[in-house]
Amino acid sequence: MNKWLYHIALAFLFCFSCENEPVEQYVATPSPLQIPKLFSDNIIAPIIPINNPQTQEGIALGKKLFFDPILSGNNTQACADCHAPENAFTDSAKFSEGINGNLGTRNSMPLFNLAWNYDEKFFWDGNTFSLEHQVFVPVSDPTEMNSNWKDVVLKLQQHSEYPNLFKNAFGTNNIDSTLISKAIAQFERTLISANSKFDQYLLGETKLTPNELNGFNVFMDETKGDCFHCHGSDKNPLWTDHAFHNNGLDNAFTDLGLGAVTGDPADNGKFKSPSLRNLAFTAPYMHDGRFATLDDVINHYSQGLKNSATVDPLMKKLNQGGVQLSDNDKADLKAFLLTLSDYEFISN
Numbered sequence: 271m272n273k274w275l276y277h278i279a280l281a282f283l284f285c286f287s288c289e290n291e292p293v294e295q296y297v298a299t300p301s302p303l304q305i306p307k308l309f310s311d312n313i314i315a316p317i318i319p320i321n322n323p324q325t326q327e328g329i330a331l332g333k334k335l336f337f338d339p340i341l342s343g344n345n346t347q348a349c350a351d352c353h354a355p356e357n358a359f360t361d362s363a364k365f366s367e368g369i370n371g372n373l374g375t376r377n378s379m380p381l382f383n384l385a386w387n388y389d390e391k392f393f394w395d396g397n398t399f400s401l402e403h404q405v406f407v408p409v410s411d412p413t414e415m416n417s418n419w420k421d422v423v424l425k426l427q428q429h430s431e432y433p434n435l436f437k438n439a440f441g442t443n444n445i446d447s448t449l450i451s452k453a454i455a456q457f458e459r460t461l462i463s464a465n466s467k468f469d470q471y472l473l474g475e476t477k478l479t480p481n482e483l484n485g486f487n488v489f490m491d492e493t494k495g496d497c498f499h500c501h502g503s504d505k506n507p508l509w510t511d512h513a514f515h516n517n518g519l520d521n522a523f524t525d526l527g528l529g530a531v532t533g534d535p536a537d538n539g540k541f542k543s544p545s546l547r548n549l550a551f552t553a554p555y556m557h558d559g560r561f562a563t564l565d566d567v568i569n570h571y572s573q574g575l576k577n578s579a580t581v582d583p584l585m586k587k588l589n590q591g592g593v594q595l596s597d598n599d600k601a602d603l604k605a606f607l608l609t610l611s612d613y614e615f616i617s618n
Contacts, residue, residue: 296441298325303385306464308472308507316385316459322402322452324459327439332457334435335450340425341409342369343417349408349454352378356616358548359461364559368414375525377559380552382463382615383545389512394541394557396514397531401458405451419447426450463547463615464507471609472504478609485606488599492586495571495603496593499584500543509547509610514540515582518575518592519556527557529580539580550611564607568600 301324303316318324335341339348352366353359359381365373376394384401391397392404408414409422426432426445433443440449468486470476478486488495490503500517502509514528516539523529529538541557555561561570573591575581586593595603 298327298439298441300324301326301329303459303462306462306469306507308464308469309386312505312507313386314388317388317390317401318385318459319400319402322455324456325439327435328453328456329460331435331439332453332455335454336457340429341417341422341450342415343421344369345425347415352408352414353381356551358382358463358551358612358616360552362553364554366414368411369416372413374413376557377554379544380548381458382461382547383508384461385459386508387512391512391542395527395531396542401455402448402451405454405458406447419450422450423447461615463612465614466547466612467609468504468606469507469612472507479605481602481605482609483606484599485602485604488595488603489606494593494595494599496584496586497546497571497603500582501546508545510543510545512543514542515584516540516578516580517571518577518581518585518588519560519570521576521578523578525558536580539578540582546607547610548612548615549607551616564604565600568595568603572600 303318303324305316322328336349336353339345339351341348347369350359352361354361357380361378364377365375366378367373379394387401389396390400392399392401393407398404398407406419409417410419423445426436433445436445436449436453437443439453442449467476467478471478486504489497500511500513500515502511514537516527520539523539526538528540529535531537549555549564553562553564555564555567561567571585571592572595575585575588575592577588581588
């Protein structure tokens with residue numbers, strides 16, 4: 271064998287040996303989501319990315335980041351300031367205030383049961399795909415946290431605790447924006463709400479009042495409330511279809527919603543159907559927080575609908591302004607909707 275072939279053979283044997291040696295990889299402690307019975311009975315499994323499994327260390331890190339104002343440009347505002355636990359992780363203000371005192375133009379969306387958002391389109395207009403990518407938006411938004419990821423990474427890297435926490439969660443203390451978003455997404459997937467009075471009723475653990483039962487019937491009756499097409503039923507414990515609808519709020523759109531994202535005029539005025547869970551805590555309502563009370567919302571669908579080119583066909587009796595519920599049915603519908611609120615969720 272000549273010298274050239276000899277060296278090639280040695281290099282091949284060396285590489286083959288290296289490839290077959292066991293490589294030790296850090297693995298954080300698995301922490302599978304605790305899936306409620308009603309969810310497992312009625313809907314498919316949660317969406318957990320293969321490259322971001324739930325772990326104890328990742329969730330703990332994500333929670334710390336969620337409540338830490340270090341992510342904002344001037345270290346004054348955390349994610350939790352616009353997504354407060356006592357409000358089912360939303361804001362009680364119509365529009366949230368950013369770090370420079372500027373107000374947004376949409377009401378902060380509540381955060382729960384995010385792992386079951388099957389189309390993975392986030393925000394009122396669906397402009398972001400996946401929970402991990404959703405995290406990127408508010409941090410760099412000039413109206414909200416007004417920071418940039420280079421500065422955020424630098425602050426975390428120089429912090430006394432965070433490098434070690436990232437090493438525990440991901441096996442490296444070299445922090446980057448991807449790992450930050452993965453950790454926060456892991457925490458957000460643990461925000462599961464499934465212990466409302468209506469959940470307990472479906473599990474046979476409590477009873478509803480006659481008014482609450484009639485309210486559920488109004489909700490399901492196509493000749494009355496007809497709410498279930500967009501917001502689910504007792505067979506859909508998410509209480510949303512996660513789709514985008516023009517629900518008759520406007521006929522001259524100042525906010526195009528989905529239409530601004532897709533560029534399709536047929537999508538103008540369409541916004542994501544929010545879950546009806548936790549309405550007791552999430553006022554004001556609608557994408558722009560225009561309704562201060564649940565009574566206002568019910569009155570809108572009963573007699574306040576506005577016709578437009580893109581209004582959803584599910585908005586019935588447009589020429590009459592809505593479904594024209596009686597006062598009793600309105601009161602009972604409200605009573606039912608409040609049974610979807612999970613008091614354990616906001617106190618845990």
